[in-house]
Amino acid sequence: MGEIWNGFVQALKLIVHFDPYVMRITFFTLYICAIATGVGLLLGIPLGSSLALYRFRGRKLLVTLVNAGMGLPPVVVGLFVYLFLKRRGPLGFLNWLYTPKAMVTAEIVLAMPLIAGITMAALQNENPKIRLQARSLGAGEARSVLTLLRETRLSLVAAVIAGFGGIISEVGAAMMVGGNLLVNGEPYTRTLTTATVLEVSKGNSEMAIALGIILLAITVLLVWIMTLIQQGTLLSHPARVARNLLSRRRKEAPA
Amino acid sequence: MSGFLSIQGLKHFYGRRQVLDVESLEVGEGEILAVVGPNGSGKSTLLRLINLLEKPSSGEITYWNDSRLPDLRRSERKELSRQMAMIFQEPLLFKRSVRANIAYGLKVRRMDKVEREKRVDEMLDKLNLGELADHDAMTLSGGEAQKVTLGRAMVLRPRLLLMDEPLASLDVPSRKILRADVSRLVREMGVTAIYVTHDYHEVLEIADRLAVVIEGTLLQAGKPNEVFSRPVTEVVAEFLGAENLLEGEVVECREGMARIRVEGAELEALCGLHPGSRAKVLIHPEEVILLADTGDAGSARNRLPARVTGVKVLGALVKVGLECGFPLVAYITRASQEEMGIEPGRKLTAVIKATSIHVMPFTGVRS
Numbered sequence A: 001m002g003e004i005w006n007g008f009v010q011a012l013k014l015i016v017h018f019d020p021y022v023m024r025i026t027f028f029t030l031y032i033c034a035i036a037t038g039v040g041l042l043l044g045i046p047l048g049s050s051l052a053l054y055r056f057r058g059r060k061l062l063v064t065l066v067n068a069g070m071g072l073p074p075v076v077v078g079l080f081v082y083l084f085l086k087r088r089g090p091l092g093f094l095n096w097l098y099t100p101k102a103m104v105t106a107e108i109v110l111a112m113p114l115i116a117g118i119t120m121a122a123l124q125n126e127n128p129k130i131r132l133q134a135r136s137l138g139a140g141e142a143r144s145v146l147t148l149l150r151e152t153r154l155s156l157v158a159a160v161i162a163g164f165g166g167i168i169s170e171v172g173a174a175m176m177v178g179g180n181l182l183v184n185g186e187p188y189t190r191t192l193t194t195a196t197v198l199e200v201s202k203g204n205s206e207m208a209i210a211l212g213i214i215l216l217a218i219t220v221l222l223v224w225i226m227t228l229i230q231q232g233t234l235l236s237h238p239a240r241v242a243r244n245l246l247s248r249r250r251k252e253a254p255a
Numbered sequence B: 001m002s003g004f005l006s007i008q009g010l011k012h013f014y015g016r017r018q019v020l021d022v023e024s025l026e027v028g029e030g031e032i033l034a035v036v037g038p039n040g041s042g043k044s045t046l047l048r049l050i051n052l053l054e055k056p057s058s059g060e061i062t063y064w065n066d067s068r069l070p071d072l073r074r075s076e077r078k079e080l081s082r083q084m085a086m087i088f089q090e091p092l093l094f095k096r097s098v099r100a101n102i103a104y105g106l107k108v109r110r111m112d113k114v115e116r117e118k119r120v121d122e123m124l125d126k127l128n129l130g131e132l133a134d135h136d137a138m139t140l141s142g143g144e145a146q147k148v149t150l151g152r153a154m155v156l157r158p159r160l161l162l163m164d165e166p167l168a169s170l171d172v173p174s175r176k177i178l179r180a181d182v183s184r185l186v187r188e189m190g191v192t193a194i195y196v197t198h199d200y201h202e203v204l205e206i207a208d209r210l211a212v213v214i215e216g217t218l219l220q221a222g223k224p225n226e227v228f229s230r231p232v233t234e235v236v237a238e239f240l241g242a243e244n245l246l247e248g249e250v251v252e253c254r255e256g257m258a259r260i261r262v263e264g265a266e267l268e269a270l271c272g273l274h275p276g277s278r279a280k281v282l283i284h285p286e287e288v289i290l291l292a293d294t295g296d297a298g299s300a301r302n303r304l305p306a307r308v309t310g311v312k313v314l315g316a317l318v319k320v321g322l323e324c325g326f327p328l329v330a331y332i333t334r335a336s337q338e339e340m341g342i343e344p345g346r347k348l349t350a351v352i353k354a355t356s357i358h359v360m361p362f363t364g365v366r367s
Helices: A002-016 A020-053 A059-069 A074-085 A100-125 A129-136 A141-151 A153-168 A172-178 A192-201 A205-231 A233-252 B043-050 B074-081 B098-108 B113-126 B142-154 B172-189 B224-229 B234-239 B334-340
Strands: B005-014 B017-027 B032-036 B058-062 B084-087 B160-164 B192-197 B209-214 B217-222 B244-254 B257-262 B265-270 B278-283 B289-291 B302-314 B317-323 B327-333 B347-352 B357-361
Touching: A002 A205, A020 A059, A020 A100, A020 A141, A020 A153, A020 A192, A020 A205, A059 A100, A074 A100, A074 A172, A100 A141, A100 A153, A100 A172, A129 A141, A129 B084, A141 A153, A153 A205, A172 A192, A192 A205, B005 B043, B017 B043, B017 B209, B032 B043, B043 B160, B043 B192, B084 B142, B098 B113, B098 B142, B113 B142, B142 B172, B172 B192, B209 B224, B209 B234, B217 B224, B217 B234, B234 B244, B234 B278, B234 B357, B257 B278, B265 B302, B265 B357, B302 B327, B317 B334, B327 B334
Parallel strands: B017 B217, B032 B192, B032 B209, B084 B160, B160 B192
Antiparallel strands: B005 B017, B005 B058, B209 B217, B244 B257, B244 B278, B257 B265, B278 B357, B289 B347, B302 B317, B302 B347, B317 B327
16 A cells, blocks of 8 residues: 555656656647547548448448457457568558657547447438538538537547547557657656556556556546536637627627 | 529429429519419428428529529538528527517628527517517517517518418418518518418418419419419319319310300300310309399390398308309308398399300319
8 A cells, every 4th residue: 555655746846847757758749649539530520421421332341340449358359460560561651660750640540430330320320301402502522521510529529539538548559559668768668558558568657557547537638628628618609708798899889 | 583493393202292393483583472382282292392491303593693503512502591581480489588589690601790689589579579578588479489489480581581381370460460570571571471371361462472282283374363363173173272173175165265155144255265165154243244134234145033042141241142053152241232222032134244254174083
C-alpha cells in the first residue's frame, strides 16, 4: 500500500513540476491521437455516410468489414500494419516502420471503422425524409447529406469519442509498429501507454503511475468536453449569451 | 390559367410494379390543384416526380419555363428545383431554432445575410411565429411545427408549392388554423400549389381544381363541383363518398333521355348508354326533394312513393333513409323535418329531377 501511495505522491510531483520527459510523451501522444482521429473522421464519415445512404455493388461486404473492424484487437492491427510496413513487406519501401507515421497508420486503421460504423448506424436511424426535405428546399446532394449529418451530430460526437478513446488507450499496435523509441532523449515513438508498460517492466512505479494518471486525466477531460459538446451545453451557453446580447442591442437601437 | 405545368403520359414503376399512370394533367398558374385518392394510390410519387426528387420511368413534365423532363440539363434541374418547395406529412424540422429552419432554403441559395434575415422576419410575422423564433424547433407542438414548415417553404417565394398531406398528422383545431394559413399565404403570394391528400374534405374549401388518383391512375380532373356531381366512374364516385350509388339497367334511351330500371323502380335520367346496358346511377342526396303529399313538383320527371326508414340528425342537416323500390338517402334541413313531421314509417313522395341523376357505365370494379 505504501508503494502505491508513494507512487501517487511522486507522480503528482512529476506532473506539478511539468517534468519534461512526461510532458513530451503527453504531447506526442496527443499529437498522434489527434492526427489519427482527424484522418479517421475524414475517411470514416464519408464511408459511413455512403454505406448508410447509397446502394452499390460490394456494399454488403464493406458493411461487414466495417462492423468487423469495430471490434478489431489492436495487437492484430499492429501485426498486420507491421507485416505490411516491414522492410520486406508490400509497403516496406516507405520505410515507415518504427516511425510516428507507422503509429498513425495503425491508429487510423483502429479508429476509422469505429467512426464509420457509428456514422452508418446513426444515419440509418435518422428519418430518410430529412434528406428529401433538404433537397426539396433546394439543397444539392452533398448539402442534403451534410444536413442529415448535422441532424445526427450527437452520434457523430459519440463516434469521435469512440475513435479517440479507442486509440489513446491502446498499447498493442503502438508498441508493435512504433517500437516505443526514444531518439536523443526525445520520445520518437513513445506514447503514454507504451511508456507506462516500459516503466512498469523497469519497476519504476512512480513514473508509471504518473503516466497513468495523465492518461486517465486526458481521456476523462476530452471525453467530458466532447460530451458537453454532444449535449449542447458547452456551445449553446455562449451562443445563448451572444443571442441575448444581440437581441438587447436590437431593442436598444431604435431608442 | 393554363400551361404552367403540363404532364403527359407520365408512368412510374418500382421494379415491375406500376405505381403511377397519368395520361394528361394540366396545372394553371396561380391555381391550387388538390390531388385526392386513397392511401398508397401514387399521389406522393406524383409530387416527388414533379419535384425532381425521383426520375419518372417514362412520360413528360413541362414546367413553366418550358423546361421539359426528362430532357433537363443539370443546370436546368437545379434552377427548377430551386423554384419549387415541398411540405411533407411530418413536419421534418431540422434540429435548430425556428428562425434557422425558416432560413434554411435561403442559406442554401446563398442569399445575402441582411436580405435573408429580412425575409425570415417577414415570414415569422406573417405566420405569427415571432415569439417562437429563437425556440428550438424540436420543442414545438405538431401544429406549430407544421406552420414552421409552411414558413420554411413559403419564404423561398416558390413558383410551385407541393404539399404532401400537410395536415394529416394534426388534430382538428390545428388543421383548421394551418389550412387557413396555407390558403391565405398561397393566395397572397400568388403561388401555384399542388395539394395531395387522402381526405378530400380537407381541400374542398381551398382547391380550385380536383384530381382523383386511384391505384396509381389519374381517373378524373376538374372543378371540384364538376367532379363531385359528375364522377366519370363508380370508383371515383365511391371514393368521393357517394351515398346513393345504385346499380341499374338502361331500358330505353331516346335523344339522350333514358329510362333506367333500378331494383323495383324506374328512373328517367340524361344518359348516352344503349338500351340493355348495365349502369351505375348516382343520385346526390341533397338534390332529392321530399313532398308530404302528391303536390306540385314542377318539371321533375321522377316522382317515387317512398317510406321513411330512418332519420339521423347531422347538425343542421337531417339524413333521411327512404325505401322507394330501392334504398335512397336524402338530406333535408332540420326545419323541414320538423315542419313535415318526418319520422320512420311516414309515407311521402321523393322527387328527383332527371338532371340530378348522373349515370355512369357499369364496370363492376369496387374501390
